[in-house]
Amino acid sequence: MKMMKENDCFIEYLKEIGFEWNNQFNYHITNNNLTTEEYRVLKKHNFISSIPKNSTKIYLDLNVWINFRDVHMGKKPSNSKWNDIYQKAIYLNEFYDVYFVTSLNIYSELQKQDTSENFIELLKIIGKLSKELTVENPLQLVFDETFFCLMDMLKVNKSDFDFNSYQWDKASAIYGMPFINVKNSNDAVIAMNKTLIDAIYQIPFRDCYKLFEFHNQGIDGFKKVSDELNQDLAYKKGVRSKNLEELYIEEFHGAIEASSEIINSALVSFMKWYYDTTLVEIKVIKEKELINIFSNLFRYGKIQQYFPSLQIHSGLHASVRYDKSKKFTPNDLFDFHHASSAIPYCDYFVTDNPLAQRLINKPLAIGKKFDTRILPAKTELILQVFDEMLNNKA
Secondary structure, X not given: OOOXXXXXXXXXHXXXXXXXXXXXXXXXXXXXXXXXXXXXXXXXXXXXXXXXOOOEEEEOOHHHHHHHHHHHOOOOOOOOHHHHHHHHXXXXXXXXXXXXXXXXXXXXXXXXXXXXXXXXXXXXXXXXXXXXXXXOOHHHHHHHHHHHXXXXXXXXXXXXXXXXXXXXXXXXXXXXXXXXXXXXXXXXXXXXXXXXXXXXXXXXXXXXXXXXXXXXXXXXXXXXXXXXXXXXXXXXXXXXXXXHHHHHHHHHHHHHHHOHHHHHHHHHXXXXXXXXXXXXXXXHHHHHOOOHHHHHHHHOOOOOOOOHHHHHHHHXXXXXXXXXXXXXXXXXXXXXXXXXXXXXXXXEEEEOHHHHHHHHOOOOOHHHHOOOEEEEXXXXXXXXXXXXXXXXXX
C-alpha cells in the first residue's frame, strides 16, 4: 500500500479528521511493552469488541449499493421498490444491529467507478451502513483459517481467540499497514509504526481512495486468467469428463498449493505459539510437507468446515468445469472472490442471479453447508427478507 505522495499532505489530512500525531507518538514512546504486531491485533480486537455478538451481517452486490446511492441522491431508481429497500436498510442498520458489511473485493470493484461526486456518495453510504465492518483481506483469511483449523483439530482453547469474530476488521485496516521496516528497529521506529496503526484505524472508509494505491488485477488481469482457464477446458483431455467431487478435490488441492506460502507461515506461527518456542523454521515445515495434510483431509472428507474461503472458491471453479455449457468470464472471477470471502462469515449474501443460482442449486448448493442464505438481487426478495427481520425482531 502506498501513502500519499507527499507526507505533509498525509499529516494535514490526519489533522482534518482530528488525529493528533504527536500525542499518539509520545504515548507509544512511553508505553512500549507491546510489539507492533501485538498492538495491531489489540486495535483490531478493540474494534471488533464494539460489534454486538448477535448482529446480522449482510453482504450486498455492488449494483445494490449503486441503487442505494441513487436513492440517497434523489435520483429515480430503475425500480421504485429500491426506495423502500433503502429506507428499511437504514432502519435495520440503526435500530436492529444489521451490518451491511464490505470487503476488499468490494473496493476492487469500486475502482471501476470514477472519483466524481457520485463515487464519493457511494463510499459514504457503504461506510455508514457497514459501520466500517469488513471481512479480512483474502490472504489474512487463509492465514487465520489455517490457525483455527489447527486449534480445532488439536482441541486448543484460548480465550484470546474468538471463532465468531476473528475474520472481521475495520474497513480502513484491511488494505495493509505501511510499516517502516528497518533492521534492529529502535523504540522510535516501533512507536512510529504503532502511530501509523492508530492513524489507519481512524481513517473513514469514504476517504480510503485519497490515501492509498490499491493493488489488484483489475478486469484486464481477470480476463487473462479466464482465457487461460478456458484454454484448459478446451484442450486439456478429460477435464470435463470427471464428476464434480473429483473436480472439487483437484481444485481444493490447487488452492492449497497456491496458498502454500501463507499457510506455511501460519503453520510456523502456530507451532511457535503452541510449543512456546522461537526455534521453528519455515524450512522445516516445507521439508516435512506438512501442508499436504490439509489436501489429504479434504480428499477423505475430513476437512469439515475448515478453510471455508478456499472451499467455496474451489467449489465454484469446479462447478464451472463440471458445467459443459459454461466458460469462465472475468466477471465470474470477481464474483468468486466475493463469494469465497463473504459466504462463510455472513448471514446473507446478495448477488446477481446467475451466481446466486449456481450457489443455491445442485450440484454445488454451497449456502447450506455454511448456513448462509443466498439471495438473487431481486427487489421483491430483498424486501421480503428485510420485512422478515423487522417482524422477527419486533
